[in-house]
Amino acid sequence: MPKEPVAVVGVGQTKHVAARHDVSLAGLVREAAVAALQDAGLTWADIDAVVIGKAPDFFEGVMMPALYLADALGAVGKPMLRVHTAGSVGGSTALVAANLVAARVHRTVLTLAFEKQSESNAMWGLSLPIPFQQPLLAGAGGFFAPHVRAYMRRTGAPDTVGSLVAYKDRRNALKNPYAHIHDTGITLEKVQAAPMLWDPIRYSETCPSSDGACAMILTDRAGADRSPHPPAWVHGGAMRSEPTLFAGKDFVSPQAGKDCAADVYRQAGISDPRREIDAVEMYVPFSWYEPMWLENLGFADEGEGWKLTEAGVTELDGDLPVNPSGGVLSTNPIGASGMIRFAEAALQVRGQAGEHQVEGARRALGHAYGGGAQFFSMWLVGAEPPTG
């Protein structure tokens, strides 16, 4: 029996900010969940199961917070799952929820991801003690900077590309009311003049630390028929993982990312992603990852990704808009960042992305990665139900 088609009928986000001192963890997640229910025209009683995700529990200092959050998310008496796949978790969480519907185990599922980074210190949370890891990594930037440098060497990309991405994403964020960073006075010169943090990554090319949550309501075909707003349909979704460190690993373009994209395109019947996909919400925590992932995801040949960025192809009004929402560079509640990518892709094909809507978007890709660029999760959503 073929899988049940899965529809996104509700999307809710909090306004992402540096610190939400006005709400508890429970208050934060409930805000996003209520917004998603309102979008879907549903109530708590319509939800059959809850699937939540976040990045390490160390970020807030609460062990297995799903237990504590069960009440706030209306999960009492229902099944509740907690996914954790590092930075890709927001995407993985949505896929686990989608599978519950696709497998016809449940009909309507609330999925939510969050991070309230102000309650702890992400740098501490990521600084693993000896002997578990070598003490040389200055947070995520310290880990990823050498791989960016390797990309530049390998492709001959000029060192101006990273700032173009940051300038674009931060301008896009001005059109997104939920985005964390709203830098109204941004100029390319200001981006380029920012201090160097981890050469070649400048301060202006890094993601912020945000408090925020994102929720979606996923449902089956019958649920989609009752939706008050146009649904987004899941045409393909996949996860791939590879080890953190091994001799054959290509940190510039990991095999797991390529395989994951290929699986999603196969499911969605996409043979030419550059032509057939209208918008991409890509996990770009450091600006240089846009050209890197353009290649990894098959939008450009190897060594060619930076040329798309430089030519303006990935601008909001370009041929292949990347991160019309402003992306992770503008909003990064870590555990939620992947789900925001998935949710923003859904908003695009539902025509509900507001000022950052890509005109006529019919198919959009949501992408997330995590760990040492080793966990990948992606989905492709469309305005039309999948055929077959």
Place this chain on the structure above:
Amino acid sequence: MRDVAIVAFAQTDHLRRTDELSEVEMLMPVLHQVLDATGLRTSDIGFTCSGSSDYLAGRAFSFTMALDGVGAHPPISESHVEMDGAWALYEAWVKIQTGEADTALVYAYGKSSPGQVRDVLTRQLDPYYTAPLWPDSVALAALQAQALIDAGDTDEAALAAIATRSRTDASDNPHAQLSGAVPAGDYLVQPLRTGDCPPIGDGAAAVILAAGDTARALCARPAWIRGIDHRIEAHGLGVRELTESPSTRLAAERAGVFDRPVDTAELHAPFTSQEVVLRKALGLGDEVTVNPSGGALAANPLMAAGLIRLGEAAARIHRGESDRALAHATSGPCLQQNLVAVLEGESAHA
């Protein structure tokens, strides 16, 4: 629903401390055992899912290193729940139900020895109102035990008998941490004595799931998952009736437990008093063999103990010692979250 079975199960010997082993080293033998038992290799597995908790290791992203033990190259389709491995098995079962995988590797591990586990578990309570008071897991279980005694559901002698039965049964379990005649001991937190409480230990487990004919090809007598469901209750102890477990009852109904009698039940009851609650919720009579492995009172490696219940129940079916077994896993303070599965041998299905 597709027919899915547990076709292989392995667990470590559960030990109070394993200072000499990393998590990967602890996991590798059980991963190899289930792969060897089925003849599968990592690249043959359709989906992999694990369960663990960073808080036990005292470091973020603990599971990323554990993944190295799987040998995930070429890259694999894989996920992780920050939950007991029983829920990882559930996620894998759902994945197989979508038709995207025919086999799944599920594993779970927990090392409690690096920290003070009673302190660590306080961190899973409401972070604003409860956790700052540091009520530990034994104290919370004692509240539940006292509520049962006050309700007339049990008494200290009956609880001691549960401990004796479990640890006597564990004498036949080479992996158990505690077995044989274990004295009731002194009060740890009244009314619970040391004998009513689980050992603290390190351990890991792994399971392979397979669908339909694949399962039949991999295992002489697959343990078919006829039903599986899980439910959560409110977190606050003040809004729960601690002598009842409505989430276990509901999960059991959804899993079809009450359709026909079970002959075996592997219950994840780390405290003797919790077996009383679960027996009542599941309607288990004396005719049902409960925790022949010794249960969590004999070995309770956090995050793996629930998956081990599923594995132990399945292993009894594999060996022909059970035709219809119930397996249960729990999470959270005082049985907040519960999973129930029904496993059957082929003959029972016919």
